[in-house]
Amino acid sequence: MTERERDATLRAFSGYGMKRAFNAIQADVNAALAPFDLRMVTFSALVMIVDNPGLRQSQLADFLAIEPPNLVLVIDELERRGLIARERAMDDRRAYALLVTPTGRRLHDAALAAVKAHEARMTAGLTDDEHALLIRALRRIEDNGGIDHESATLSGT
Amino acid sequence: MTERERDATLRAFSGYGMKRAFNAIQADVNAALAPFDLRMVTFSALVMIVDNPGLRQSQLADFLAIEPPNLVLVIDELERRGLIARERAMDDRRAYALLVTPTGRRLHDAALAAVKAHEARMTAGLTDDEHALLIRALRRIEDNGGIDHESATLSGT
DNA sequence: TATTGTTATACTCTATAACTATA
DNA sequence: TATAGTTATAGAGTATAACAATA
Numbered sequence: 001m002t003e004r005e006r007d008a009t010l011r012a013f014s015g016y017g018m019k020r021a022f023n024a025i026q027a028d029v030n031a032a033l034a035p036f037d038l039r040m041v042t043f044s045a046l047v048m049i050v051d052n053p054g055l056r057q058s059q060l061a062d063f064l065a066i067e068p069p070n071l072v073l074v075i076d077e078l079e080r081r082g083l084i085a086r087e088r089a090m091d092d093r094r095a096y097a098l099l100v101t102p103t104g105r106r107l108h109d110a111a112l113a114a115v116k117a118h119e120a121r122m123t124a125g126l127t128d129d130e131h132a133l134l135i136r137a138l139r140r141i142e143d144n145g146g147i148d149h150e151s152a153t154l155s156g157t
Numbered sequence: 158m159t160e161r162e163r164d165a166t167l168r169a170f171s172g173y174g175m176k177r178a179f180n181a182i183q184a185d186v187n188a189a190l191a192p193f194d195l196r197m198v199t200f201s202a203l204v205m206i207v208d209n210p211g212l213r214q215s216q217l218a219d220f221l222a223i224e225p226p227n228l229v230l231v232i233d234e235l236e237r238r239g240l241i242a243r244e245r246a247m248d249d250r251r252a253y254a255l256l257v258t259p260t261g262r263r264l265h266d267a268a269l270a271a272v273k274a275h276e277a278r279m280t281a282g283l284t285d286d287e288h289a290l291l292i293r294a295l296r297r298i299e300d301n302g303g304i305d306h307e308s309a310t311l312s313g314t
Numbered sequence: 315t316a317t318t319g320t321t322a323t324a325c326t327c328t329a330t331a332a333c334t335a336t337a
Numbered sequence: 338t339a340t341a342g343t344t345a346t347a348g349a350g351t352a353t354a355a356c357a358a359t360a
Contacts, residue, residue, distance in 0.1 A: 024302025145181025
């Protein structure tokens with residue numbers, strides 16, 4: 001008969017497998033982004049700015065789920081390298097509208113292709129349907145977080 | 158028509174969804190483990206020791222994918238609380254055999270039940286088949302990591 | 315000479331409090 | 338008074354180098 005894996009109990013929990021899978025993903029994507037001098041967070045910010053011209057830092061911090069003080073350093077780095085520009089918003093002079101530069105867009109296009117290749121590497125062996133289900137399952141878990149299930153049940157009566 | 162999500166590009170990458178899902182899981186499991194004064198890593202170590210009596214610290218470090226110096230503090234904490242014991246291995250007096258105490262086993266049983274409830278909460282809305290596929294997909298991604306695909310292809314010719 | 319566990323330490327990521335300039 | 342962005346800082350989590358005891 002087949003031997004039980006020594007971590008079989010923990011393997012039943014999605015958090016255990018997710019931590020290990022995420023470690024593998026992070027190592028691979030950071031290697032894929034190294035030629036562009038990008039990390040996961042700087043890449044994510046660059047993609048969000050390309051897809052949403054004029055985005056505010058506070059909105060970006062919300063989307064990437066990082067604290068505003070930590071985002072400042074990320075934006076500083078992208079701006080210093082001439083990949084994005086901070087432009088004062090016309091309607092609210094406290095805020096910045098974030099915009100990609102031509103240089104930033106070229107780096108974005110190349111890095112996005114590299115990350116797509118990374119995604120294909122990491123999900124090799126999964127069918128398209130299985131990949132789609134994985135993405136949906138992760139989203140479901142994210143949405144299930146932060147819910148007070150007990151009071152939800154009680155108020156739902 | 159439906160509006161495109163602002164992070165639609167990033168949502169296509171499993172790493173993006175996984176980071177967000179894992180953040181939700183970590184927050185929920187830490188809340189579930191707080192009554193037992195356990196964290197994710199101390200819980201995982203306790204489960205591994207219960208399931209594998211006599212496990213060595215070096216083996217546990219390999220399984221949990223944490224560096225030996227960092228594991229020392231985890232084991233110190235569990236031992237100080239009387240949940241596990243370090244016993245010198247008879248065949249190798251450099252090594253410790255890790256064993257759970259009766260107190261540790263009782264805490265393990267209660268915490269394991271709490272984490273099972275946490276898993277059910279976080280994966281609510283997924284069918285059993287979808288949950289099983291999620292676990293398998295995460296394992297596949299973990300296994301796809303750390304492989305030099307180019308040389309694998311070349312040596313495979 | 316190599317390995318187990320340990321100490322010390324550094325580096326990254328993340329979180330919070332307090333400040334500025336605008337609103 | 339509240340908000341956008343910033344500064345400074347503290348706390349986790351994670352990584353490496355070097356050591357003592359044993360193999």
